[in-house]
Every structure is written in C-alpha cells, then in structure tokens.
Amino acid sequence: MTQTQQQPAAGSPLVTRGLTKRFRGGQVAVDSVDLEVPAGSVFGFLGPNGSGKTTTIRMLLGLIAPTAGEVQLLGEPMPKAQLRVLPRVGALVEGPAFYPFWSGQANLLRFDAADSTADPRTRKARAGEALERVGLSNAAGKKVRAYSLGMRQRLAIAVALMQRRELLVLDEPTNGLDPQGTREVRHLIQDLAGDGTTIFTSTHLLAEVEQVCTHAAVMSRGKLIRQSSVAELRAELRPRLVVRTPDLGIAAETLKSLGVTDLKTTDETVEGDAVELPIEKFAAALVAADVRIHGFGLERPSLEETFVALTGEGFDVAQ
Amino acid sequence: MSPSSAVAEPVAPAARPGRYPLALFRSELQLVFGRARTWVLLAVLAGVPLLIGIAIKLSGSEGGGEGFIGQVAGNGLFLIVASLGLSLPFFLPTAVTVIAGESLAGESSLGTLRNLLTAPAGRSRLLAAKMVALIVFCLAATLTIWLSGLIVGFALFPVGDVLLLSGTTIPLGEGLLRALGIAVVIALSLLGLAGIGLFVSSLTSTPLAAMAATFGTFIVLGILTAIPQIDVIHPWLLMFRWTSFADLLRDPPYWGAIGKNLLLQAGYLTVFYAAAWARITSRDIV
Ligand SMILES: Nc1ncnc2c1ncn2[C@@H]1O[C@H](COP(=O)(O)OP(=O)(O)OP(=O)(O)O)[C@@H](O)[C@H]1O
Numbered sequence A: 001m002t003q004t005q006q007q008p009a010a011g012s013p014l015v016t017r018g019l020t021k022r023f024r025g026g027q028v029a030v031d032s033v034d035l036e037v038p039a040g041s042v043f044g045f046l047g048p049n050g051s052g053k054t055t056t057i058r059m060l061l062g063l064i065a066p067t068a069g070e071v072q073l074l075g076e077p078m079p080k081a082q083l084r085v086l087p088r089v090g091a092l093v094e095g096p097a098f099y100p101f102w103s104g105q106a107n108l109l110r111f112d113a114a115d116s117t118a119d120p121r122t123r124k125a126r127a128g129e130a131l132e133r134v135g136l137s138n139a140a141g142k143k144v145r146a147y148s149l150g151m152r153q154r155l156a157i158a159v160a161l162m163q164r165r166e167l168l169v170l171d172e173p174t175n176g177l178d179p180q181g182t183r184e185v186r187h188l189i190q191d192l193a194g195d196g197t198t199i200f201t202s203t204h205l206l207a208e209v210e211q212v213c214t215h216a217a218v219m220s221r222g223k224l225i226r227q228s229s230v231a232e233l234r235a236e237l238r239p240r241l242v243v244r245t246p247d248l249g250i251a252a253e254t255l256k257s258l259g260v261t262d263l264k265t266t267d268e269t270v271e272g273d274a275v276e277l278p279i280e281k282f283a284a285a286l287v288a289a290d291v292r293i294h295g296f297g298l299e300r301p302s303l304e305e306t307f308v309a310l311t312g313e314g315f316d317v318a319q
Numbered sequence B: 001m002s003p004s005s006a007v008a009e010p011v012a013p014a015a016r017p018g019r020y021p022l023a024l025f026r027s028e029l030q031l032v033f034g035r036a037r038t039w040v041l042l043a044v045l046a047g048v049p050l051l052i053g054i055a056i057k058l059s060g061s062e063g064g065g066e067g068f069i070g071q072v073a074g075n076g077l078f079l080i081v082a083s084l085g086l087s088l089p090f091f092l093p094t095a096v097t098v099i100a101g102e103s104l105a106g107e108s109s110l111g112t113l114r115n116l117l118t119a120p121a122g123r124s125r126l127l128a129a130k131m132v133a134l135i136v137f138c139l140a141a142t143l144t145i146w147l148s149g150l151i152v153g154f155a156l157f158p159v160g161d162v163l164l165l166s167g168t169t170i171p172l173g174e175g176l177l178r179a180l181g182i183a184v185v186i187a188l189s190l191l192g193l194a195g196i197g198l199f200v201s202s203l204t205s206t207p208l209a210a211m212a213a214t215f216g217t218f219i220v221l222g223i224l225t226a227i228p229q230i231d232v233i234h235p236w237l238l239m240f241r242w243t244s245f246a247d248l249l250r251d252p253p254y255w256g257a258i259g260k261n262l263l264l265q266a267g268y269l270t271v272f273y274a275a276a277w278a279r280i281t282s283r284d285i286v
C-alpha cells in the first residue's frame, strides 16, 4: 500500500490547528486538536462516546465556533469562507434530521435549494440519483415520518451525495444501519474514495476502520492521542506468543528463561512478548521441559484491543 | 483500501458562484405553505367572515347599526372590513405567533437547521428567507379574510355603493379596493409582532416555548396599551395605532395615523430583526 504522508499541508483538504472547544459550564470537549487529513484518504475518526468527535465535526463545518484554534477546509479558513467552501463539502452531522411531514425526496430538494450554487434545473435528477445510490428509490415519495432509523440514516447520506463533493465529513454514517446497509455504505465510501473524494468519517466501529480506512485518528477525552496511516497502526501491533497449557508455572518459567517479556498468566494460558527467536524454539523448549501443550501460536492483537489500550477506557463514559 | 485512492485524480475544484440565491426563498415559502398547520390557520381565518355573516343573517338585522358590523346587513362589502377588524385583536396575532414561533425554533428542534447551514444556506440569508416567508404569510392571512368576506358578504347580503365614514359615497369597485387596502395595511400592522416572534424563535429550540413567549409579550403590550396612567408611552406600543386602518374609509383617505402606525411597525421590525440576526449569526448550532 502506498502512503500519502508526504502530502504538504497546503494540499490537505482538512487541517486543524490547536482546535479547542470549551462549552459554557467550563467543560473542555475538544482540547487542542491538530488534524491533518491527506488528500484522497479515507480517514477514520475514532473515539469512545463523549470523546469529542461530533463537537470537532461541528467546528469543522462552522456550526459552532471554536474557543481557540483554527480550521482549514479545502485550503480556506472556516467559518470565514464557509459559503465558498461548504458547497464542495458533503456533510452528515450527529444523525439524520428531516422534516417528518415531507417525503424523502422533498427533504433532499429543500436542502439542495438552500445551497445557492446548486442548479435548480438538475435538482430533481440529482435527488433521484442520490436516492438510488443509498437504495431509497422505492421510498422516495414516502413521508420521512414513516421511515425507519436506517432509512433516515440512508437519506442523510443521500443529502451529502446530492452533488459531487471534494470532501465528505460523515459523523457515524453507519449508525442504525442493518448489516446489509452497513456493507453498502462501506462500498459507497470506497467508490467515492475511488473517484478522488476525500472522506473523513467518525465511528466507534473498529472493523469499519480496518476495512475501509487508509488513515485513522483516535480521540480520547477531547484530546487527539494518535494519528497515522492504518498500515502504520497495524505494523505497530506486536504479535504475542500464547501457550495454552495446564502446566502454567513451568511454562511461564521456561518462557522467562528464554527472554520472553511482559508475561501474563490466565486460567489456561501463558502469554508474552516474544521479540527475538524464531517461534519453533519456544515450542521445543517447552516440550523439553515436559510442558503439556494444548495450544501454541502467535496472536496479533486486534485494532480493537489497541484502541482500548490507547484510550484506556472501559465502558463508562469519561467525565 | 487500494493504492488507487492515493493516485486517483482529485475532483476538479468547481468554480460555481452562488447563482441561485432565490431558491432558498422559494423553498421557505413551500415549507410554510406546504404544511397542514398553515392551512388550518388560514381556514380558521376564512371562517371568521362566515361566522359573523351567519350570525348577522340569523339575527334578522336590517343594517344601519353601529360600526362596520352594523352596516353589514345593509351592504355585504362591510363584512370584509368588519371581519378584518374583528380578527385583528386576537385571531391574526395568534396565527402570526404560531408561524413566527415555529420559524427558527422549529428548524432547531428538528435538527434541520444544521443541514441548512452546512448546505450552506448562510445564516443571514436563511434569516432573510424566514422573514420574507413571514411577511407573505401575514399578507396571505389578511387576504384570506378579504376573499372569504367578499364571497360570504356577496352571497348573504345586498351589495352596492359604499357610504364612507366621511359621508360621501363611492362605487362598489372602489369600495372593494379600499377593503383590499385595509387588508394590506393590517398585514403590515402585524409585522412588528412577526419581528418579535422571529427574534424569540431564534433564542430557543422549542417552538412551543417561542410561541408562548411571543404571545405573552403581545398580551403584556396589550395590557400596557389599556392602562391610561402610562399614556406617555402609549404611542410607542406595538398595537397603539392598529385601528388606524379605518382611516382608509374616509374621503380622501386620512394617511396620518396609518403612516405613524406603519413607521412604528417598521421600527419594531428593524430592532427585533437586528436582534435575531445578531443571535443567529453568533449562536452555536447543535
Ligand atoms: N452543547 C453542549 N453543551 C455542553 N457540553 C456538550 C455539548 N455538546 C457536547 N458536549 C459535551 O462534549 C463532550 C463531547 O461530546 P461529543 O458529542 O463531541 O462526543 P462524541 O465523541 O461525538 O460522542 P459519541 O460517540 O457518543 O457520538 C461530551 O462530554 C458532551 O457531554
């Protein structure tokens, strides 16, 4: 996989510098975030609930004013240049929001009409295409009141697709979608990326990042704690040696004597970092020490475990 | 991801200036007039002449009584004027309050405000579109009464030349035009209240709260207008010259009070529109 890390800052469609939001009441929801999204990337914006993803996205789009710091979208400062920039940016912020008493199509037409650069002559046709792309053609005339959550989510994506965009900023685009819908949206994202659209998408779903993203950033308690290409993240995940055995004590001692570090023992397994030696040597040594081996191998931690390790958070929402 | 994402040609930056700034205004009218609620309000207003007409018909009055109401049985045209006059203290302000309260708070509560702003509608332009739709609604409201009064008045009562307050008589056609002028003046008289409603609506994300607060303000202003001890401030109160519309039924029409009323409405509108603008352009939209 080729990387695009050498992109100059000027060419990056989305840059933030020291972006900070302190809400009334003093809570710092976003704390000095420096994002740099490479052109053409699919950028996964990760973080647990309440970590500041949506707040960051709101500032990117000029919906809320930063307490400090700056945002550049497509090379122009936000929110100053928003009327010039936002027509080239497709957005989905914090879940779908529509007029329930109107049809899906009528909703699309309204939001498109709000953009003074959108050609009214092609409006209906573009709405039809967008609905088609998200699989809503059959429900186009149905009132949004009667849409399911997943259908609303699809309609929200359709809003972002009403025009060809250079950048898509999507806040949890697959939220509420069924497995089929999730897959379709992933394909859609890959298609769009293939057309050269840069995609910035927030999510909690690590599988999503592993499958579609080229880059990722991780937020935790308002701070950006990691930002790199997905390939780099993966390469960092050192595999761990895992031995499944009833003879836990001897196994642990044997491994330790061979230089395995960070040993952990559970009910049935001993595991640790095996940096050096080829893996067969451990097997041989264990057998020689009369350890009964029920299972043996290297396990690569999932991105999910890394994520938990990085954010250091359990189930409870921080703050 | 395939490596192609890094080498794929970027989308050509399209140079598309804002060539269709009016589309939002059209869409705003569709939003106001595409709702069942708006048509219910207009239907209620259309019912006012019907109610008054039937009541007068059933009472068997011959005409020649006090005020516009008293003249309806003699000349159906006065049903238009009487209905407009009787809707002004309560029905029309209620209707305006509902639509104005909904305008921004409704978008805020549905979350559609963020879709509009990221479209991007532009905060100032969105506010302007909301205000224009409100003005059109005020006109639609009084013209509805005018039209309903015309139909019911002509159906139930004799019609003919119009005897003015000043004692002269004008032909029916000119009388209808004067009544139309009254409808327009009353619509313009509602704009101060519309401005207050728009401002209150920019403060909250609960349309019902915006409506209640706007109507509350209207009631308070009404009470203040009714207290004689504070008559020094009366000329500055929103509804003080609301009844000046009747001056259009003089010959020639007496414009003094109407002009002062419209100036006052323009003043209220300017102040509250500016306040709404200051609020909407600085507010965090969540
Ligand atoms: N309008 C607001 N006023 C005060 N605090 C807010 C406001 N909006 C968000 N917050 C706080 O800011 C923090 C970040 O919220 P944000 O919505 O950005 O999180 P998130 O990462 O999008 O979470 P999730 O994954 O649940 O969507 C939270 O602690 C939240 O309570």
Ligand SMILES: [Mg+2]
Pocket: A053, A054, A055, A094, A171
């Ligand atoms: Mg969120």
